[in-house]
Amino acid sequence: MTTVTDAVTEAPATTVPEPVRRRSPYPYWFILPGGVIFTVFFLVPSVMAFWFSLTRWTLFDQEFIGLDNYVQFFREPALASGLWHTLIYAVVTSGLKVVLGMALAVLLTGPILGRGFMRSVAFFPVLVSTIGVGLTFQILMHPTRGVINQALDLAGITGPAWLADPDWALLSVAFVDVWQGVGLALVIYMAGILSIPGEYFEAATMDGAGAWHRFRNITLPLARPATVSVILLSLIGGLRKFDLIWAMTKGGPGFTSDVMASVIYKQYQAGFYGLSTAGNVVLFLLVILIALPLFWFFNRKEDA
Template structure:
């Protein structure tokens, strides 16, 4: 005769029709742990976001406000600098994100391999991330001086005439993007290193036994299995690139002319001029632009492949 545990017996009695035993209620205790995070999210993100959407529909100062509907958006999209700023934002984000993916992966493969001084090299690769962005901008502003800068002087030694990095309209935005990559590639490298080190070593051993060389191991093992790291680097780099302001402002202030203006610097210039409602509308446009690009990409990269 099989013995039945008391807990199982009680469960069966509760499941019987017409049973008068009260069902055990779930305790709300675990949900209380969500309250602190929910409050922080509401106070520091949700409420400011709702207020920004509202104030973008007003003409406001610190002491007064007037509801004007969509006039701020209409005026913002009529700004001559907006079209170029929008295009520059997309180009800047694409260039910085692409270079961080390529260089971050290359450095991660190098720094996870058997090289001399690997720990020191990892620290060197990550060091620029820790430096103040304004400090980096001001430093490279000096280094990229057309005639007195160290970079062009070094190029002259090997017979190359360096461009006028920050004062040439064709080079200004790209120059800032290259500095951004120099500063941010360390974070991409760390993310890729974590992704590569999490790959079981058996995959590499099996590839070696099948006669795969370094390139084939990278292409068929490292690259596909490091996809989560690639997605993280692309998404974070795109968000950072489209929101970038401090480095651009420190190096070029959007110049020469409007050739290195991005959405964030256009918004800031409107705020400097005292058009607070207009700049708030620009912030909302920038927010929607980031969401409109990042969310579809996130869905695309994380969609489940059809097993067929």
Template sequence: MAGDDQRVASRTATRRPPSPYPSWFYLPAAIIYGALFLFPTIASLFFSLTRWTLFDATFIGLDNFRQFFSEPFLVQGLVNTLIYAVTTSGLKVVLGLLLGVLLTSQIIGRDYLRSVVFFPVLVSTVGVGITFTAMMHPTQGVINTTLALFGVPGPGWLTDPRLALLSVALVDVWKGVGLATVIYMAGIVSIPLDFYEAASIDGASAWQKFWAITLPLAMPATITVIILSLIGGLRSFDLIWSMTRGGPGFTSDVIASVIYKQYQAGFYGLSTAGNVVLFVLVALIIVPLSIFLNRKQVEL
């Protein structure tokens, strides 16, 4: 026994320290992450506290942020961003779920309909914006021309301050609901058929199956769609810019379009502060929401 103890102690004493070699595989990813995310983020935080040009930077503290929240059109852009994000994400969740249920059922032409629903996701956002701008023209657009055939006066979809932001949001939903549908389809087909067979034996209706089985068991897909749609809505720029340029006036401006306008005007420090505000806004909304939804998923 004593000899065994000595051999074990000897092995322990001569055991080599762990090699750092496996950790080297993290190095390329860490370099890329630092160069493309950490460094730009830290640089943005610094330049948001300055009045800067390409060749000079003067530290001014929080003046850019004070100015940002004191300008009415900048605050309006913040409000519009929240409205736009909530509207588009809500509609994508509802329509994506309904289409997901429809396109996983036994209907005629299911594969063709799946392609039709997903096709807008593949189209260029700027191309979609230009196309719908022409279609929504108040006098010559296809939509109002069609409505006129039935004696219905078409509104100014992109020229009416009350409708401009909502019109762009509906186009965003049309383009993005295909991705939400695919996510829901993946979530629905992963639900075991045994649950539905047991519910049928118990005499459950189609609505009861949807409410008691499909909806709760598709919660991971719902969480994914909500998070992705909210992030996309909060950061949306290209569709809004290609359709309205933030107009009429500032009624359809969002934070991203306001930031771009400030860059165009040469207010680099103010626009950088807007970028920081957008970053903080996304983080404050997405991180707590993600934690809350994942906890709800575990409870289910």
């Protein structure tokens, strides 16, 4: 005899169709404002800049000339030195910011007196106007009346003509850039170091590891994402730097502290608008060609 239980068991299983979930378009409205801002303030100006780099233009008319602006730009005598100075400036400033930022972060995350005050002092130059910093150091670095050389004279050291000496001008601006920007590197490194679990340091201390071994084997490798951020941000900033250099030296003496951005600006001043726009496109591509491979390299190393 077939029981109710057997009948239920032998009955063919019926699958209830899952309700079709309609994908709500609502989340895409969150993307729309960012997409509009990106298009209006980045994509459209970039396309327009590339177009105007192919023309000879003024405020009232334009004439399409193809790649002539690029050919003329690469024939500029100041371009080769400006490109070399740009690379030197970017490497020097980014390297010093990495080293000094890490050193200050290790110091200011340790148990020292007045730690909060010293953090504020170290970050304060980041908040000051770059033009103001440039004009101030232009006075401080005066060869004879500057405070820096006067202080060196008291110590029996003859200071160089910082901004007037062709061998020192570019490096002098780079040192000021590091002084102003190391506070940002400090904050990034502090965030990376403070995110490291304290148990690692306690275990290393119990095993007898000294300060140097804790830094080398714990802080340095685990703060690697912060190092990558500092390198990329400072390198891109160094390649694009203009305002501080222009405020302190205007590319002088001669062309010894000219970088690509100042060469482009001088072309604007001379009225070669299409030529300078082509220079901006070249500088944009240069930053991409340097920054993107570094970004991919660091990410690949991190994934490995």
